[in-house]
Each structure stands twice: as structure tokens, then as C-alpha cells.
Amino acid sequence: MERGNQSGISEFILLGLSDQPEQQRLLFFLFFLMYLITGLGNMLIILAIRTCSCLHTPMYFFLSNLSLGDICFTSTTIPKMLANHVAGNKTIPYAGCLTQIFFFIFFGAIESILLTVMAYDRYVAICVPLHYSMIMTPKVCVVLIVISWFGGFVTSLIHTVLLTRLSFCGHTEIPHFFCDLSPLLKLACSDTFINDLMVNTVGVLTVNIPFIVILISYTRIFVTVLKIPSTAGKWKAFSTCGSHLTVVSLFYGTIIGVYFSPTSTHTAQQDTATAVMYTVVTPMLNPFIYSLRNKDIKRALKMLFTRKPGLPL
Incomplete structure (x- = not known):
């Protein structure tokens, strides 16, 4: 990657969320706590789905992949920020910066496609x-997951390769x-027209189109x-979609607000605050959103904590 850096810059400086020592310490513990909650919450969702046979359905298969993606998504940003705080160093190597961008876009695109x-x-x-059992067969589910991960890989690869052409x-x-x-x-001092074009073009494919498909599906x-x-039937049907709609609103609302609104309407501080929402807060809330109102998940988690070792769920 470094061969593409024509400016000779070896590292970047991440200014972070604050330059006040007291605020930095508070933010460190806050982000560390949220990272632990995110990892633990999503891991419990994955374990509950894998160990409970009643959750071996397409819906929960997709949810377990979403939880795995959330763990990886937060792991691309928060650990580096925490490590920089401990080391008292705000720098990140040029290659490390491109690597972070690659995986950030990779897992972000996966989440967008998975929600669709x-x-x-x-x-x-x-x-x-x-026709549900005939349409959502195990083979179809695996193919949809492969498409999600492959789509994320291609998206992140395009942006990362184009970044190596720029000079700083x-x-x-x-x-x-x-x-x-x-x-x-x-920050680039070379022409970014192609990069900006691909942000809009690829963004349409991985954000706008999935969002439109979700809107059509829910309509x-x-x-x-x-x-x-029956009112009971309506409530039951809506309750199966409520958690997913909440996650979709949090994820796409912040993504569109940062990347697809006019740059003149928001500041760098607003962008950073919004980025905290979809990079940290939303992945942390997802396990709670999907479990608090889901009787199957709550029952599986209860059985996971109370079962005796060696006994199946």
C-alpha cells in the first residue's frame, strides 16, 4: 500500500474526540465500556442462536451474522483509539490508516446488505x-450471506485501491x-474526482439501493x-419487524446523514458525533434491541445461563 503514497507521508494524526485531558480519560473509559458491552452482547446472541435448536431458522441465522459483523465493525476503530490513549500517541501509520479504512468499509457494507x-x-x-420454507432454503440463506460478505469486500477494495493513488x-x-x-x-492534495465519484456510485449500490429495497419490503x-x-394477529406480525426497523433507522439514518448530505450543512464535529452513533452506539444497542422484546432470544439466553454443562438446549 505504501508505494501508492506519492507524497511520502508515513503517518497521520488522529485528533480524536477531545483535546482536554479530563474529557479524554472519561471518553476512554466510556468507549472501553461500550466496546466490552458490544462484544459481550453480540457474542451472547451468537452463542444463544448456535446452541439453541429452536433458533436454527433463517431469521436468526442472519441475526448471528449481523452480530458477528457488529463485533468486527467496532473492532476496526475502538481498539486503536484506546491503544493510542494508553500510549499517549495520536498517530497511525499510512498503511495502518488504509487498512483501517478497508475493514471499516468492509464490515459497514456487510451490515448494510445484511439488513436488506x-x-x-x-x-x-x-x-x-x-412459500417461506421453499424460498428461504438453507442453500439460499448461505448464498445471501456470501453475497453480503463478497459485496463488502469488493466495495472496500475499490475505495482502498483508489486511495493509494492520492498524494497527501x-x-x-x-x-x-x-x-x-x-x-x-x-486532506489529499491531488485530484479526488474519481474517489468522490466512486463514493457516490458505490454508495448507491451499498446504501441507497438496500435502503430502498428495505422501504419497499416494509411497505x-x-x-x-x-x-x-384480528388485532392480535396484526400486533404479532408488527412485533417481529419492530426490532429490525429500529436498527435500520439507527444505522441508515446516521450513514445517510454523514455521507450523503451536503457537506455545507454539517461540521466536522457533527460528523464525528454522528459517526460515534453508527460505529459504537448502534452495534452496542443491537443485541438489546433484538433480545429485549424477543421471547425466543430471551428464553435461549436464560437456558444458556442455567443449563448444566454437557446438556443440549
């Missing part, structure tokens, strides 16, 4: 329930707590649910 896959799963389950002259301070694509492009779900005669 989960919306499609709910659409099939509610709108065409009689003098300014190496990134007003962020991790290497993000948008602030890094602003059809809403219309179908309204036709259910």
Missing part, C-alpha cells in the same frame, strides 16, 4: 408465508477518532398486515 437480507426474510415470512501534502491531521474515508479525502409488509382481520 433480513428485511427480505421478513417480507417472505409475512407476505408469502406458505503537509496536512496529516484527521479530525476524527479513526481513519474515515470522507476526512481523508479532504408491502405494512399493506399485508393491515389485511389481517
Whole structure:
């Protein structure tokens, strides 16, 4: 990667979230705690789904992959920030910065596609329930997961390769707590037209189109649910989608706010605060959102903690 850095810059400086020592210490413990909660919460979701046979369904198969993606997503940014604080060093090597961007985009794109896959799963389950088992076969589920991971890989590879073509002259301070694509492009002293073009083009494929597919899926779900005669039936159908809709709103709302709104309407501080939402807060909240109102998950977690060693769930 370093051969593509034509400016000779060997490292960047991550300004972080604050330059006040007291605030830095508070933020360190806060982010460390949120990182632990994120890892533990999502790991429990994965363990519950893997060990409980009643959760071996497409919906929970996708949810376990989403939880794995959330763990990896937060691990691309928070550990480096915490390590820099402990070492009293705000720098990140040029190659390390590109590597962080690669995996950040990789797991971010995976989450976007996975949320779309989960919306499609709910659409099939509610709108065409009689054909659900024929449509959402194990083979189809695996193919959808492969598409999610492959799509994330191609997206991140495109952006990372294009970044290696840029030159950076003098300014190496990134007003962020991790290497993000948008602030890094602003530091480049060479033409970023192709990079900006690909941000919009690839962004449409990995964010806008999935978001539109989710909207279409839930519009059809809403219309179908309204036709259910009983109130109890309507509530049951809506309750299976409520958690997913909450996660979608948090994830896409912040992503679109940072990357697809006019740059003149927000500051670097606002971008950073919004980035904290989708890089730290949303992955931390996902396990709680999916488990608090989900009786199957709560039952599986209870059995996971109370079962005797060696006994199946």
C-alpha cells in the first residue's frame, strides 16, 4: 500500500474526540465500556442462536451474522483509539490508516446488505408465508450471506485501491477518532474526482439501493398486515419487524446523514458525533434491541445461563 503514497507521508494524526485531558480519560473509559458491552452482547446472541435448536431458522441465522459483523465493525476503530490513549500517541501509520479504512468499509457494507437480507426474510415470512420454507432454503440463506460478505469486500477494495493513488501534502491531521474515508479525502492534495465519484456510485449500490429495497419490503409488509382481520394477529406480525426497523433507522439514518448530505450543512464535529452513533452506539444497542422484546432470544439466553454443562438446549 505504501508505494501508492506519492507524497511520502508515513503517518497521520488522529485528533480524536477531545483535546482536554479530563474529557479524554472519561471518553476512554466510556468507549472501553461500550466496546466490552458490544462484544459481550453480540457474542451472547451468537452463542444463544448456535446452541439453541429452536433458533436454527433463517431469521436468526442472519441475526448471528449481523452480530458477528457488529463485533468486527467496532473492532476496526475502538481498539486503536484506546491503544493510542494508553500510549499517549495520536498517530497511525499510512498503511495502518488504509487498512483501517478497508475493514471499516468492509464490515459497514456487510451490515448494510445484511439488513436488506433480513428485511427480505421478513417480507417472505409475512407476505408469502406458505412459500417461506421453499424460498428461504438453507442453500439460499448461505448464498445471501456470501453475497453480503463478497459485496463488502469488493466495495472496500475499490475505495482502498483508489486511495493509494492520492498524494497527501503537509496536512496529516484527521479530525476524527479513526481513519474515515470522507476526512481523508479532504486532506489529499491531488485530484479526488474519481474517489468522490466512486463514493457516490458505490454508495448507491451499498446504501441507497438496500435502503430502498428495505422501504419497499416494509411497505408491502405494512399493506399485508393491515389485511389481517384480528388485532392480535396484526400486533404479532408488527412485533417481529419492530426490532429490525429500529436498527435500520439507527444505522441508515446516521450513514445517510454523514455521507450523503451536503457537506455545507454539517461540521466536522457533527460528523464525528454522528459517526460515534453508527460505529459504537448502534452495534452496542443491537443485541438489546433484538433480545429485549424477543421471547425466543430471551428464553435461549436464560437456558444458556442455567443449563448444566454437557446438556443440549
